[in-house]
Amino acid sequence: MKSPFDLIKNYWVDLLFVAVSVALARYPEVPRFLSFINGFLISFLVWFSLVRYSFENTPVFSLHNSYKYLAYTSTIAGTLIIRLVSRELGGHVAPFFLPIALISMLISKEFALRIAVFLSVLYAYSTGFSMVDFGFALASSVVTAISTHDVSRRLDLARSAIFVSIISGIFFVFQSLLIGKPLNVIILGSTLIAPLIWSIVTVGILPYVEYASMIYSNIDLMELGNLNNPLLKNLSLKAPGTYYHSTIVANLAEAAAQKIGANAVLTRVASYFHDIGKAKRPYFYTENIGDDDLNPHDEIAPKLSHLIIQDHVKTGLEMAKKHRLPLLIQDVIPQHHGTRVQKYFYHKSKGAGEKLSESEFQYSGPKPQFKEAGIIMLADSVEAAVRSLKKPTPSRLKNLVQEIVFSIYNEGELDESGLTLRDLEIIIEEFTKVLVSMMKSRIEYP
Ligand SMILES: [Fe+2]
Ligand SMILES: [Fe+2]
Structure with a gap:
Protein backbone atom coordinates (compact mmCIF):
# COMPACT_ATOMS: atom_id res chain seq x y z
CA MET A 1 0.00 0.00 0.00
CA LYS A 2 1.44 3.34 -1.01
CA SER A 3 1.37 6.22 1.44
CA PRO A 4 0.04 9.70 0.54
CA PHE A 5 3.68 10.79 0.67
CA ASP A 6 4.50 8.37 -2.19
CA LEU A 7 1.60 9.77 -4.19
CA ILE A 8 2.96 13.30 -3.80
CA LYS A 9 6.53 12.14 -4.57
CA ASN A 10 5.53 10.26 -7.76
CA TYR A 11 2.88 12.60 -9.08
CA TRP A 12 3.89 16.04 -7.80
CA VAL A 13 4.11 17.41 -11.38
CA ASP A 14 0.55 16.25 -12.09
CA LEU A 15 -0.75 17.51 -8.74
CA LEU A 16 0.78 20.92 -9.39
CA PHE A 17 -0.38 20.91 -13.01
CA VAL A 18 -3.99 20.15 -12.08
CA ALA A 19 -3.94 22.73 -9.25
CA VAL A 20 -2.71 25.45 -11.67
CA SER A 21 -5.29 24.39 -14.30
CA VAL A 22 -8.11 24.55 -11.76
CA ALA A 23 -6.94 28.00 -10.62
CA LEU A 24 -6.75 29.23 -14.25
CA ALA A 25 -10.21 27.84 -15.05
CA ARG A 26 -11.71 30.54 -12.78
CA TYR A 27 -9.11 33.29 -13.46
CA PRO A 28 -9.17 36.11 -12.29
CA GLU A 29 -11.76 35.06 -9.70
CA VAL A 30 -10.47 33.61 -6.45
CA PRO A 31 -12.84 30.75 -5.55
CA ARG A 32 -13.77 29.78 -2.01
CA PHE A 33 -11.32 27.27 -0.53
CA LEU A 34 -13.81 24.39 -0.42
CA SER A 35 -14.99 25.07 -3.95
CA PHE A 36 -11.37 25.01 -5.16
CA ILE A 37 -10.73 21.71 -3.35
CA ASN A 38 -13.88 20.22 -4.89
CA GLY A 39 -12.79 21.34 -8.40
CA PHE A 40 -9.26 20.08 -7.76
CA LEU A 41 -10.35 16.63 -6.58
CA ILE A 42 -12.73 16.06 -9.49
CA SER A 43 -10.21 17.36 -12.06
CA PHE A 44 -7.35 15.35 -10.56
CA LEU A 45 -9.40 12.14 -10.64
CA VAL A 46 -10.26 12.75 -14.31
CA TRP A 47 -6.61 13.60 -15.11
CA PHE A 48 -5.28 10.60 -13.23
CA SER A 49 -7.73 8.03 -14.59
CA LEU A 50 -7.91 9.25 -18.18
CA VAL A 51 -4.81 11.24 -19.07
CA ARG A 52 -1.91 10.32 -16.78
CA TYR A 53 -2.41 6.63 -17.42
CA SER A 54 -2.12 7.14 -21.19
CA PHE A 55 1.41 8.59 -20.81
CA GLU A 56 2.60 5.04 -20.20
CA ASN A 57 0.50 3.53 -22.98
CA THR A 58 0.96 5.97 -25.85
CA PRO A 59 4.27 5.12 -27.60
CA VAL A 60 5.28 8.70 -28.53
CA PHE A 61 5.40 9.76 -24.86
CA SER A 62 8.15 7.25 -24.15
CA LEU A 63 10.10 8.34 -27.25
CA HIS A 64 10.49 12.03 -26.46
CA ASN A 65 9.68 14.17 -23.43
CA SER A 66 8.71 16.95 -25.86
CA TYR A 67 5.39 15.15 -26.37
CA LYS A 68 4.65 15.40 -22.64
CA TYR A 69 5.69 19.07 -22.53
CA LEU A 70 3.45 19.74 -25.52
CA ALA A 71 0.54 17.97 -23.82
CA TYR A 72 1.00 19.95 -20.58
CA THR A 73 1.48 23.35 -22.25
CA SER A 74 -1.38 23.06 -24.74
CA THR A 75 -3.74 21.92 -21.98
CA ILE A 76 -2.79 24.71 -19.60
CA ALA A 77 -2.75 27.40 -22.33
CA GLY A 78 -6.06 25.99 -23.62
CA THR A 79 -7.62 26.23 -20.14
CA LEU A 80 -6.61 29.87 -19.82
CA ILE A 81 -7.74 30.98 -23.27
CA ILE A 82 -11.06 29.09 -22.93
CA ARG A 83 -11.60 30.88 -19.62
CA LEU A 84 -10.70 34.35 -20.96
CA VAL A 85 -12.84 34.06 -24.09
CA SER A 86 -15.84 32.49 -22.35
CA ARG A 87 -15.74 35.12 -19.60
CA GLU A 88 -15.64 38.02 -22.06
CA LEU A 89 -17.77 36.70 -24.93
CA GLY A 90 -19.66 33.66 -23.59
CA GLY A 91 -19.06 29.92 -23.47
CA HIS A 92 -20.68 29.30 -26.87
CA VAL A 93 -17.66 30.87 -28.63
CA ALA A 94 -14.99 29.38 -26.33
CA PRO A 95 -11.98 28.04 -28.28
CA PHE A 96 -12.20 24.32 -27.43
CA PHE A 97 -11.17 23.80 -31.05
CA LEU A 98 -7.71 25.31 -30.59
CA PRO A 99 -6.01 23.08 -27.97
CA ILE A 100 -7.90 19.94 -28.97
CA ALA A 101 -7.12 20.26 -32.70
CA LEU A 102 -3.43 20.93 -31.90
CA ILE A 103 -3.22 17.86 -29.65
CA SER A 104 -5.13 15.67 -32.10
CA MET A 105 -2.92 16.68 -35.05
CA LEU A 106 0.40 16.65 -33.18
CA ILE A 107 0.01 13.82 -30.66
CA SER A 108 -2.95 11.50 -31.31
CA LYS A 109 -6.72 11.34 -31.58
CA GLU A 110 -6.98 9.07 -28.52
CA PHE A 111 -5.00 11.46 -26.38
CA ALA A 112 -6.99 14.46 -27.67
CA LEU A 113 -10.21 12.70 -26.64
CA ARG A 114 -8.88 12.33 -23.10
CA ILE A 115 -7.86 15.99 -22.96
CA ALA A 116 -11.32 16.89 -24.35
CA VAL A 117 -12.92 15.35 -21.26
CA PHE A 118 -10.44 17.04 -18.91
CA LEU A 119 -10.94 20.51 -20.45
CA SER A 120 -14.72 20.04 -20.41
CA VAL A 121 -14.59 19.19 -16.69
CA LEU A 122 -12.52 22.33 -16.02
CA TYR A 123 -14.95 24.38 -18.06
CA ALA A 124 -17.88 22.92 -16.14
CA TYR A 125 -16.07 23.81 -12.88
CA SER A 126 -15.75 27.41 -14.09
CA THR A 127 -19.54 27.57 -14.62
CA GLY A 128 -20.45 26.00 -11.26
CA PHE A 129 -20.67 22.45 -12.61
CA SER A 130 -23.51 23.13 -15.01
CA MET A 131 -24.35 19.94 -16.94
CA VAL A 132 -25.58 22.01 -19.89
CA ASP A 133 -22.21 23.78 -20.20
CA PHE A 134 -20.34 20.51 -19.65
CA GLY A 135 -22.39 18.86 -22.43
CA PHE A 136 -21.72 21.68 -24.90
CA ALA A 137 -17.98 21.73 -24.17
CA LEU A 138 -17.75 17.94 -24.40
CA ALA A 139 -19.68 17.76 -27.69
CA SER A 140 -17.64 20.40 -29.45
CA SER A 141 -14.26 19.18 -28.18
CA VAL A 142 -14.92 15.46 -28.81
CA VAL A 143 -16.01 16.23 -32.39
CA THR A 144 -12.88 18.39 -32.83
CA ALA A 145 -10.61 15.56 -31.61
CA ILE A 146 -12.20 13.04 -33.96
CA SER A 147 -12.43 15.22 -37.06
CA THR A 148 -8.95 16.78 -36.98
CA HIS A 149 -6.69 13.80 -36.31
CA ASP A 150 -5.98 12.74 -39.91
CA VAL A 151 -5.96 16.21 -41.41
CA SER A 152 -3.15 16.51 -43.96
CA ARG A 153 -4.19 19.68 -45.81
CA ARG A 154 -5.33 23.09 -44.59
CA LEU A 155 -8.55 22.53 -46.51
CA ASP A 156 -9.24 19.40 -44.41
CA LEU A 157 -8.92 21.51 -41.27
CA ALA A 158 -11.46 23.98 -42.65
CA ARG A 159 -13.79 21.02 -43.33
CA SER A 160 -13.37 19.81 -39.74
CA ALA A 161 -14.15 23.30 -38.45
CA ILE A 162 -17.39 23.37 -40.50
CA PHE A 163 -18.31 19.97 -39.08
CA VAL A 164 -17.60 21.12 -35.49
CA SER A 165 -19.59 24.28 -36.17
CA ILE A 166 -22.65 22.29 -37.33
CA ILE A 167 -22.52 19.91 -34.34
CA SER A 168 -22.04 22.82 -31.90
CA GLY A 169 -25.01 24.60 -33.51
CA ILE A 170 -27.23 21.52 -33.23
CA PHE A 171 -26.18 21.04 -29.62
CA PHE A 172 -26.85 24.68 -28.84
CA VAL A 173 -30.39 24.50 -30.30
CA PHE A 174 -31.08 21.21 -28.50
CA GLN A 175 -29.92 22.64 -25.17
CA SER A 176 -31.98 25.81 -25.64
CA LEU A 177 -35.07 23.61 -26.15
CA LEU A 178 -34.08 21.43 -23.19
CA ILE A 179 -33.87 24.26 -20.69
CA GLY A 180 -36.78 26.14 -22.31
CA LYS A 181 -34.69 29.20 -23.24
CA PRO A 182 -35.86 31.25 -26.28
CA LEU A 183 -33.47 30.75 -29.20
CA ASN A 184 -31.18 33.74 -29.63
CA VAL A 185 -30.21 34.02 -33.31
CA ILE A 186 -27.14 36.18 -32.64
CA ILE A 187 -25.77 33.69 -30.13
CA LEU A 188 -26.55 30.81 -32.50
CA GLY A 189 -24.75 32.66 -35.34
CA SER A 190 -21.66 33.24 -33.22
CA THR A 191 -21.72 29.58 -32.08
CA LEU A 192 -21.59 28.58 -35.74
CA ILE A 193 -18.83 31.04 -36.71
CA ALA A 194 -16.55 30.48 -33.67
CA PRO A 195 -15.02 27.11 -34.75
CA LEU A 196 -14.23 28.58 -38.18
CA ILE A 197 -12.35 31.50 -36.62
CA TRP A 198 -10.53 29.21 -34.18
CA SER A 199 -9.48 26.95 -37.06
CA ILE A 200 -7.79 29.96 -38.72
CA VAL A 201 -6.01 30.76 -35.45
CA THR A 202 -4.94 27.09 -35.22
CA VAL A 203 -3.40 27.22 -38.71
CA GLY A 204 -1.59 30.45 -37.74
CA ILE A 205 -0.17 29.04 -34.49
CA LEU A 206 0.74 25.60 -35.85
CA PRO A 207 4.12 26.47 -37.48
CA TYR A 208 5.39 28.13 -34.27
CA VAL A 209 4.37 25.16 -32.13
CA GLU A 210 5.98 22.78 -34.62
CA TYR A 211 9.23 24.74 -34.82
CA ALA A 212 9.50 24.96 -31.03
CA SER A 213 8.55 21.34 -30.28
CA MET A 214 9.91 19.67 -33.46
CA ILE A 215 6.63 17.71 -33.45
CA TYR A 216 4.91 18.07 -36.80
CA SER A 217 1.34 17.72 -38.00
CA ASN A 218 0.65 15.89 -41.25
CA ILE A 219 -0.10 19.27 -42.88
CA ASP A 220 3.47 20.48 -42.44
CA LEU A 221 5.02 17.04 -42.89
CA MET A 222 3.51 17.09 -46.39
CA GLU A 223 5.12 20.46 -46.99
CA LEU A 224 8.45 19.17 -45.71
FE1 LIG B 1 18.39 3.59 -47.60
FE1 LIG C 1 20.88 4.03 -44.85
Missing part, protein backbone atom coordinates in the same frame (compact mmCIF):
# COMPACT_ATOMS: atom_id res chain seq x y z
CA GLY A 225 8.27 16.28 -48.15
CA ASN A 226 8.13 18.77 -50.99
CA LEU A 227 11.12 17.97 -53.15
CA ASN A 228 12.17 21.63 -53.16
CA ASN A 229 13.36 21.16 -49.58
CA PRO A 230 17.08 22.18 -49.50
CA LEU A 231 18.21 18.88 -47.92
CA LEU A 232 16.37 16.79 -50.52
CA LYS A 233 17.50 19.03 -53.37
CA ASN A 234 21.09 18.63 -52.17
CA LEU A 235 20.64 14.84 -52.06
CA SER A 236 19.16 14.74 -55.57
CA LEU A 237 22.09 16.74 -56.98
CA LYS A 238 24.95 15.05 -55.12
CA ALA A 239 23.59 11.51 -54.83
CA PRO A 240 20.91 10.95 -57.52
CA GLY A 241 21.04 7.17 -56.98
CA THR A 242 20.29 7.56 -53.27
CA TYR A 243 17.58 10.08 -54.04
CA TYR A 244 15.91 7.60 -56.41
CA HIS A 245 16.33 4.82 -53.81
CA SER A 246 14.62 7.03 -51.20
CA THR A 247 11.61 7.68 -53.44
CA ILE A 248 11.14 3.93 -54.04
CA VAL A 249 11.50 3.26 -50.28
CA ALA A 250 8.86 5.97 -49.75
CA ASN A 251 6.43 4.32 -52.19
CA LEU A 252 6.86 0.90 -50.60
CA ALA A 253 6.74 2.09 -47.00
CA GLU A 254 3.83 4.46 -47.46
CA ALA A 255 1.60 1.78 -49.01
CA ALA A 256 2.37 -0.64 -46.17
CA ALA A 257 1.89 2.00 -43.46
CA GLN A 258 -1.50 2.90 -44.88
CA LYS A 259 -2.64 -0.72 -44.81
CA ILE A 260 -1.59 -1.43 -41.21
CA GLY A 261 -3.03 1.86 -39.90
CA ALA A 262 0.32 3.56 -39.19
CA ASN A 263 0.95 7.21 -40.16
CA ALA A 264 1.39 7.03 -43.95
CA VAL A 265 2.37 10.70 -44.33
CA LEU A 266 5.11 10.44 -41.69
CA THR A 267 6.34 7.19 -43.26
CA ARG A 268 6.57 8.72 -46.76
CA VAL A 269 8.35 11.89 -45.64
CA ALA A 270 10.74 10.11 -43.25
CA SER A 271 11.67 7.76 -46.12
CA TYR A 272 12.73 10.75 -48.21
CA PHE A 273 15.09 11.87 -45.45
CA HIS A 274 16.36 8.51 -44.15
CA ASP A 275 19.63 8.56 -46.14
CA ILE A 276 20.32 12.33 -46.40
CA GLY A 277 23.75 11.70 -44.83
CA LYS A 278 24.83 9.95 -48.04
CA ALA A 279 25.11 13.38 -49.73
CA LYS A 280 28.48 13.75 -47.97
CA ARG A 281 30.41 10.95 -49.76
CA PRO A 282 27.89 9.71 -52.36
CA TYR A 283 30.41 7.71 -54.42
CA PHE A 284 30.82 5.13 -51.61
CA TYR A 285 27.24 3.87 -51.90
CA THR A 286 26.28 1.18 -54.45
CA GLU A 287 23.26 3.04 -55.77
CA ASN A 288 25.52 5.92 -56.87
CA ILE A 289 28.21 3.73 -58.46
CA GLY A 290 27.70 3.33 -62.22
CA ASP A 291 28.44 0.06 -64.08
CA ASP A 292 31.63 1.53 -65.55
CA ASP A 293 32.78 3.29 -62.37
CA LEU A 294 35.52 1.94 -60.16
CA ASN A 295 34.21 0.68 -56.84
CA PRO A 296 36.15 2.63 -54.16
CA HIS A 297 35.63 -0.23 -51.70
CA ASP A 298 37.92 -2.46 -53.84
CA GLU A 299 40.82 -0.28 -52.73
CA ILE A 300 40.21 -0.14 -48.98
CA ALA A 301 39.98 -2.51 -46.00
CA PRO A 302 36.48 -3.92 -45.22
CA LYS A 303 36.49 -2.37 -41.73
CA LEU A 304 37.18 1.06 -43.22
CA SER A 305 34.40 0.51 -45.79
CA HIS A 306 32.04 -0.26 -42.91
CA LEU A 307 33.06 2.88 -41.02
CA ILE A 308 32.56 5.07 -44.09
CA ILE A 309 29.15 3.58 -44.86
CA GLN A 310 28.08 3.76 -41.22
CA ASP A 311 28.98 7.44 -41.19
CA HIS A 312 25.90 8.32 -43.28
CA VAL A 313 23.81 7.75 -40.16
CA LYS A 314 25.86 10.15 -38.01
CA THR A 315 26.11 12.75 -40.78
CA GLY A 316 22.40 12.44 -41.59
CA LEU A 317 21.44 12.94 -37.96
CA GLU A 318 23.65 16.03 -37.71
CA MET A 319 22.05 17.49 -40.86
CA ALA A 320 18.55 16.69 -39.55
CA LYS A 321 19.27 18.36 -36.19
CA LYS A 322 20.76 21.42 -37.88
CA HIS A 323 17.62 21.82 -40.00
CA ARG A 324 15.29 21.08 -37.03
CA LEU A 325 13.61 18.20 -38.85
CA PRO A 326 10.74 16.59 -36.88
CA LEU A 327 11.89 14.40 -33.97
CA LEU A 328 10.38 11.24 -35.47
CA ILE A 329 12.19 11.83 -38.78
CA GLN A 330 15.44 12.32 -36.84
CA ASP A 331 14.73 8.99 -35.11
CA VAL A 332 14.31 7.15 -38.41
CA ILE A 333 17.85 8.07 -39.53
CA PRO A 334 19.72 5.80 -37.06
CA GLN A 335 16.82 3.38 -36.62
CA HIS A 336 16.49 2.38 -40.28
CA HIS A 337 19.70 0.33 -39.86
CA GLY A 338 19.06 -0.51 -36.22
CA THR A 339 21.83 -2.72 -34.85
CA ARG A 340 22.16 -4.77 -38.04
CA VAL A 341 25.49 -6.15 -39.20
CA GLN A 342 26.94 -5.19 -42.57
CA LYS A 343 27.29 -8.82 -43.65
CA TYR A 344 28.95 -8.03 -46.99
CA PHE A 345 31.98 -6.33 -45.44
CA TYR A 346 32.09 -8.81 -42.54
CA HIS A 347 32.35 -11.73 -45.00
CA LYS A 348 34.86 -9.81 -47.12
CA SER A 349 37.00 -9.28 -44.01
CA LYS A 350 36.69 -12.95 -43.06
CA GLY A 351 37.59 -13.96 -46.61
CA ALA A 352 40.71 -11.82 -46.37
CA GLY A 353 41.73 -13.78 -43.26
CA GLU A 354 41.05 -10.97 -40.78
CA LYS A 355 39.93 -11.99 -37.30
CA LEU A 356 37.30 -9.32 -36.72
CA SER A 357 34.04 -10.25 -35.04
CA GLU A 358 30.55 -9.57 -36.45
CA SER A 359 30.00 -6.81 -33.91
CA GLU A 360 32.85 -4.82 -35.54
CA PHE A 361 30.55 -4.46 -38.56
CA GLN A 362 27.43 -3.55 -36.65
CA TYR A 363 25.46 -0.30 -36.87
CA SER A 364 25.18 1.45 -33.53
CA GLY A 365 21.35 1.50 -33.39
CA PRO A 366 18.94 1.92 -31.74
CA LYS A 367 16.53 -0.62 -33.19
CA PRO A 368 13.30 0.82 -34.66
CA GLN A 369 11.24 2.19 -31.79
CA PHE A 370 7.92 2.72 -33.59
CA LYS A 371 5.98 1.09 -36.42
CA GLU A 372 6.84 3.66 -39.11
CA ALA A 373 10.59 3.28 -38.43
CA GLY A 374 10.26 -0.53 -38.63
CA ILE A 375 8.47 -0.34 -41.99
CA ILE A 376 11.18 1.97 -43.38
CA MET A 377 13.90 -0.46 -42.24
CA LEU A 378 12.11 -3.25 -44.15
CA ALA A 379 11.44 -1.13 -47.27
CA ASP A 380 15.07 0.02 -47.31
CA SER A 381 16.45 -3.53 -47.39
CA VAL A 382 13.81 -4.74 -49.84
CA GLU A 383 14.58 -1.93 -52.30
CA ALA A 384 18.31 -2.66 -52.19
CA ALA A 385 17.78 -6.40 -52.77
CA VAL A 386 15.21 -6.03 -55.55
CA ARG A 387 17.58 -3.78 -57.50
CA SER A 388 19.90 -6.71 -58.12
CA LEU A 389 17.16 -9.24 -58.94
CA LYS A 390 17.91 -10.40 -62.46
CA LYS A 391 14.64 -11.81 -63.82
CA PRO A 392 11.80 -10.57 -61.64
CA THR A 393 8.48 -12.44 -61.64
CA PRO A 394 5.63 -11.80 -59.15
CA SER A 395 6.44 -14.99 -57.22
CA ARG A 396 10.19 -14.31 -57.15
CA LEU A 397 9.49 -10.81 -55.88
CA LYS A 398 7.21 -12.14 -53.15
CA ASN A 399 9.76 -14.77 -52.08
CA LEU A 400 12.50 -12.17 -51.89
CA VAL A 401 10.36 -9.75 -49.88
CA GLN A 402 9.32 -12.56 -47.52
CA GLU A 403 12.91 -13.68 -47.05
CA ILE A 404 14.12 -10.18 -46.20
CA VAL A 405 11.24 -9.32 -43.87
CA PHE A 406 11.57 -12.55 -41.88
CA SER A 407 15.35 -12.42 -41.71
CA ILE A 408 15.14 -8.91 -40.19
CA TYR A 409 12.41 -10.15 -37.83
CA ASN A 410 14.55 -13.14 -36.80
CA GLU A 411 17.52 -10.88 -36.13
CA GLY A 412 15.31 -9.27 -33.45
CA GLU A 413 15.53 -5.85 -35.09
CA LEU A 414 11.75 -5.33 -34.98
CA ASP A 415 11.37 -6.33 -31.32
CA GLU A 416 10.86 -2.75 -30.10
CA SER A 417 8.93 -1.42 -33.11
CA GLY A 418 5.43 -2.51 -32.10
CA LEU A 419 4.97 -4.36 -35.43
CA THR A 420 3.05 -7.62 -35.04
CA LEU A 421 3.34 -10.79 -37.16
CA ARG A 422 0.00 -9.89 -38.72
CA ASP A 423 1.45 -6.46 -39.64
CA LEU A 424 4.45 -8.20 -41.25
CA GLU A 425 2.16 -10.36 -43.40
CA ILE A 426 0.31 -7.26 -44.61
CA ILE A 427 3.61 -5.46 -45.22
CA ILE A 428 4.87 -8.38 -47.37
CA GLU A 429 1.64 -8.29 -49.44
CA GLU A 430 1.82 -4.53 -49.92
CA PHE A 431 5.54 -4.42 -50.77
CA THR A 432 4.99 -7.16 -53.38
CA LYS A 433 1.99 -5.34 -54.88
CA VAL A 434 3.92 -2.06 -55.22
CA LEU A 435 7.01 -3.82 -56.66
CA VAL A 436 4.98 -5.79 -59.20
CA SER A 437 3.24 -2.65 -60.46
CA MET A 438 6.51 -0.69 -60.50
CA MET A 439 8.44 -3.37 -62.39
CA LYS A 440 5.70 -4.24 -64.89
CA SER A 441 7.96 -3.63 -67.87
CA ARG A 442 10.79 -5.79 -66.44
CA ILE A 443 8.64 -8.70 -65.28
CA GLU A 444 8.81 -11.87 -67.32
CA TYR A 445 5.57 -13.85 -67.31
CA PRO A 446 5.84 -17.58 -68.03
